Amino acid sequence: MRFRDRLARFFYGRYGIDGLYYALFVTYFIIWCVLLFIDFIPVRLALYALQTATLAWMIFRVLSKNIWARRKENEAFMKIFRAVKNFFVLQKNRIRDFKSYRYVKCTHCKAVLRLPKRKGEHPVICPRCKKRFTAKVRF
Ligand SMILES: [Zn+2]
Structure with missing residues (x-):
């Protein structure tokens, strides 16, 4: 062998x-x-x-x-x-993506969402769990 x-x-x-x-x-x-x-x-x-x-x-x-x-x-x-x-x-x-996007966690399922950079509070619908929450973008 x-x-x-x-x-x-x-x-x-x-x-x-x-x-x-x-x-x-x-x-x-x-x-x-x-x-x-x-x-x-x-x-x-x-x-x-x-x-x-x-x-x-x-x-x-x-x-x-x-x-x-x-x-x-x-x-x-x-x-x-x-x-x-x-x-x-x-x-x-x-x-x-610092210049144009902000990353926010969904308050329900903790998925990380990429949002366009616009200061203030925005209503968001999570694409994963389909629930609504308010995302804050500070700067
Ligand atoms: Zn979610």
């Missing part, structure tokens, strides 16, 4: 790579970069331990055969990751 076939057989039924794997990889790399600048031995040891734990978790997840549990872990991680990412995308859009 060729090496490639053996490798394919070994990885058959194992979980593999996902979003959490990439996040752990980035964490591992960041710790590696931080270690370049730190000389204090106890902190270095703690970071080595953290780095080793990260690497061990990465390898464990890739080789795990409990696909359902790994998928659940990834879903929990991705839920947090998406919330953080959406927050930063919203801040970027707020800066980009």
